[in-house]
Amino acid sequence: MKISVIITLKKDVLDPQGKVIHQALDGMGFGNVNEVRQGKYFEINIKESDPKKAKDKVEEMCKKLLANLVIENYKIIDAQ
Amino acid sequence: MKSSVITFPGSNCDRDMDVALKKFGFKNKMVWHNDAELPKSDLVVLPGGFSYGDYLRCGSMASKSKIMKSVINFAKSGGKVMGICNGFQILVETGLVPGVLLRNKYLEFICKNVFIKIKNKKNIFFKNIDRDVLELHIAHNEGNYFCTNDQLKEIEYNDQVAINYCNKDGKIEEKFNPNGSIKNIAGIFNKEKNILGMMPHPERMIDPSLSGEDGSLFFNNLINNLK
Numbered sequence: 001m002k003i004s005v006i007i008t009l010k011k012d013v014l015d016p017q018g019k020v021i022h023q024a025l026d027g028m029g030f031g032n033v034n035e036v037r038q039g040k041y042f043e044i045n046i047k048e049s050d051p052k053k054a055k056d057k058v059e060e061m062c063k064k065l066l067a068n069l070v071i072e073n074y075k076i077i078d079a080q
Numbered sequence: 081m082k083s084s085v086i087t088f089p090g091s092n093c094d095r096d097m098d099v100a101l102k103k104f105g106f107k108n109k110m111v112w113h114n115d116a117e118l119p120k121s122d123l124v125v126l127p128g129g130f131s132y133g134d135y136l137r138c139g140s141m142a143s144k145s146k147i148m149k150s151v152i153n154f155a156k157s158g159g160k161v162m163g164i165c166n167g168f169q170i171l172v173e174t175g176l177v178p179g180v181l182l183r184n185k186y187l188e189f190i191c192k193n194v195f196i197k198i199k200n201k202k203n204i205f206f207k208n209i210d211r212d213v214l215e216l217h218i219a220h221n222e223g224n225y226f227c228t229n230d231q232l233k234e235i236e237y238n239d240q241v242a243i244n245y246c247n248k249d250g251k252i253e254e255k256f257n258p259n260g261s262i263k264n265i266a267g268i269f270n271k272e273k274n275i276l277g278m279m280p281h282p283e284r285m286i287d288p289s290l291s292g293e294d295g296s297l298f299f300n301n302l303i304n305n306l307k
Binding site (some may be wrong): 013014016017020065066068070071 | 140
């Protein structure tokens with residue numbers, strides 16, 4: 001089963017890379033951007049056919065390794 | 081005094097640390113990240129570098145490596161552990177010290193000498209040191225110390241700030257903050273003060289002909305405190 005995870009920086013954490021990307025977009029003429037926040041995306045192929053069990057495992061992975069919960073949030077977006 | 085320096089794939093200050101520790105009297109052993117057992121040590125050092133190529137987040141992969149189980153047990157039972165630069169990043173990823181190290185505020189790799197002020201001397205690392213301000217070297221891309229407001233309150237309440245970035249007179253101001261760290265924090269302890277994580281490299285300041293000697297002061301003092 002394939003599960004996707006998105007990791008994003010929490011709201012209060014400064015994201016200088018996102019800021020620079022925003023400035024670049026501005027310079028390219030995309031003047032209507034309010035903010036850019038950069039994150040990470042994972043595709044995990046897990047040996048588990050029960051979606052609930054697979055999601056629970058991936059959630060554990062997020063908490064223990066994929067995300068640092070001091071600064072990041074994780075979101076499991078789909079299981080297929 | 082026995083010390084151990086852990087080498088991870090991508091560590092690059094491990095040898096410098098070995099040279100520094102030996103110069104000041106430690107019997108040092110290099111320990112490979114894939115070993116399970118830590119040799120008998122009075123001090124364990126996690127050195128600087130780019131462990132595991134800084135994949136995922138700096139220090140995150142190293143914090144899960146085999147030897148770290150023994151290091152964490154050692155630290156939790158009161159063993160003295162010091163993480164320098166990437167070693168500090170590894171320590172925060174293990175949760176042994178609070179907070180995280182983010183990308184530097186202005187997105188640049190910083191490599192220069194800085195002054196740091198010793199904030200807390202009631203610990204094995206800085207006790208008896210006869211100066212308040214040291215000149216040390218920093219070289220990092222992710223040294224921007226960050227923690228939540230609740231963590232910051234706890235850190236300050238428990239006197240866990242070890243050192244702050246300052247000027248040569250010990251003034252701690254934003255303009256002397258090289259990387260955007262909260263409150264100019266350059267190093268912190270765990271609550272019990274047996275674990276120290278810091279961005280500056282004392283091992284780079286031990287040779288009067290190459291650098292300053294403020295690192296010598298640090299190591300000399302450390303080995304005397306441990307005796």
